[in-house]
Amino acid sequence: MKKRFLKPTEDPLWLRLFLGAVAIAFIAILLLLPLALVFKEAFANGIGAFWTAIKEPDTLASVRLSLIAAGIAVPLNMVFGIAAAWCITKYDFPGKTFLVTLIDLPFSVSPVVAGLIYVLVFGAQGWFGRSLADNNIHILFAVPGIVLATIFVTFPFVARELIPLMADQGRDEEEAAATLGATGFQTFLRVTLPNIKWGLLYGVLLCNARALGEFGAVSVVSGHIRGVTNTMPLHVQLLYDNYDYPGAFTVAALLAMLALLTLALKSLLEWRYADELAAAHRH
């Protein structure tokens, strides 16, 4: 019955179409095309060929190594994340900001530098290089080095998730438990843990995804010995450099599926447990 025009807070149609098209095109071309390509190349010769490529001994070895590295790094970092978040949020002491900066460090450092620092400590010309060689202990170019590098690049994830969450939740419940006679561990297990379980899961999810997918840091310490010291990402590189594109994309597709699963779980957690995740996620 009357001319209906835009509310003052709505963009005109032409602008909405234009910006929408730009956004969607940018995302499709930049992000979705590469993803599609990975799967297309992996399954180019059918599912049979895909499975055969996966069952290749060196590929299986790389999967095993990735799982071992993540299997050690993630639980350790989970414990660290809990300990760090606990002491930072439940107590007051000088130097907290420095501690938090230190925890954030792996995020701002190049992955290659992350690997480099371990070479400088454990490498042949590193600090402990000689004594390690004398005792026939292999850290670099062997599994321990890979595990160390993986731990370094992934340890912030759980801590960074828990610190704002636990800071937000305050100390009241824990203090109540303390007055009721609970020990530290009891307080943590019965009072804190239930409150942080979804945030913890979220942090572990991200930590795990990064641990399985880390490339730069592990590449530096690995030695790239086929079938022995190659994680899945390194194996992808090896196959690609040897022009085995179907093989390379097969392993890549495996990693991509893991990434998509991580994204799906992440979205699910964000959607259902928005309140129990760190304040930063509540958008």
Next chain:
Amino acid sequence: MSLTVDSVAKKFGRFPALNGASFVAPQGGFVSLLGPSGSGKTTLLRILGGLEFADSGSVRFADLNWLDMPARTRNAGFVFQQYALFKHMTVADNIAFGLKVRPRNRRPSSADIHKRVTELLDLVQLSGLEARYPSQLSGGQRQRVALARALAIEPRMLLLDEPFGALDAKVRKELRTDLRRIHDHAGVTTVFVTHDQEEAFAVADLVAVMKDGRIEQYGAPADVRRNPKTAFVSEFLSA
């Protein structure tokens, strides 16, 4: 050039915020929309300002079909409860905003804009604070800036949405008096939403008591107080 509001109605989803509100105010009058929360007073005000669209009904003002015009062209100054000042701009830039965004043929020169800003700052008693940012002002000062900003465009209608709601009692009284003084000086038709009946009665020429999206009673403050027409009105006023 009176303001004629005729059976304006609006639903949000299935919730009827306005159920047919009507009133007439003379040119230059000062009307207060008074009522509890949920009575539809803010919705009506926002419809007058062009920030919401009515489902039915009409408004005539200054010989115009008011509801057929977008907010931008109505020249209706709006003052928000939470000020809605532009935090990244100085006080002077906030006040000058309405003048600076005018198309070139209607835009005053910068000298004129500067003069006008200074005059307005005097009017709202904030002279000398041109270069401050909103974060450096008190609540009362911010609302004065918001008022000056709305007045800068020489509005033909001034709309205020519980403008003093976020302020303490003493500041409210001061601002209330200043608002009345400014209104009398400028002669602009003013519609003022509040839930505080003391405030409404102190400042307005005409009071519309609203409930459930309808105007229960409309008239001069003294008349409404003496002759409440419905049980709700008498209860609301005696509370």
Next chain:
Amino acid sequence: MSAIGLKLFPLRSRHVLPGFRLSLGFTLFYLTSLVLIPLLALVIRPMELGPSGFWAAISTPRVLASLRLSFGMALAAAVIDSFFGVIIAWVLVRYRFPGKGFLDAVIDLPFALPTAVAGIALSTLYAPNGWIGSVLAEYGIRVAYTPYGVLVAMVFISLPFTVRTVQPVMAELGLEVEEAAATLGATRLQTLARVVLPMLWPAVLTGMAMAFARAAGEYGSIIFIAGNIPAVSEIAPLLIITKLEQYDYAGAAAIGVVMLAASFVMLLALNGLQSWAAKRR
């Protein structure tokens, strides 16, 4: 350590909750052995070169070219991602359309996808016979194995940072200031330009800084699509690895120190930005 601990924290426990020494001790132990000591090695190692040796190590044409490439392209990528990031965030926050949730989740793909996977995918995509590369080749544009390949990979890897820093700020903007601008006579475009965008500025800069930091240090997604030709398309992290393979530990560490210093400067700048933004609120 615990003697000092007892001195600082006398026997009368200063902390209400138990577990302080255990949690702090474990945290410090973890951080010291995992982070501080190795970092110390990084900082100390170049010292054996002496100041002039250090300078010589990082000022060879090849090293300078790699630093220029890594930092220069990272800056370009950060700007590009900030521009598109604001548009994407606006569309995600303000518009409604089917599939928006999916699009929102996909933004995090570069975050979740292993860099090597992104690397080979981008390389194949932009190669002269790839899906996109072949289209560009018709216009004479080569991306793969050139510095532009580095740029494309960096734009890919940094996008989530620019979108996710701006998105929550946009969501919290509140519509009143836009309404106020409209009542004052501003057109929609004027409102967006003079009121909305300036309020987003601190978040945009923060996102740009984070995107820059990430792109400058990136390795895995870049080395497949770059040409890795020294002094042309060789990024600094690759040069570090090359030097390590040549057992030039000090040289590699020198470059590492430069990159670490750049990261610190970035972190400080970011913190400065956050407090500036907080003051304007």
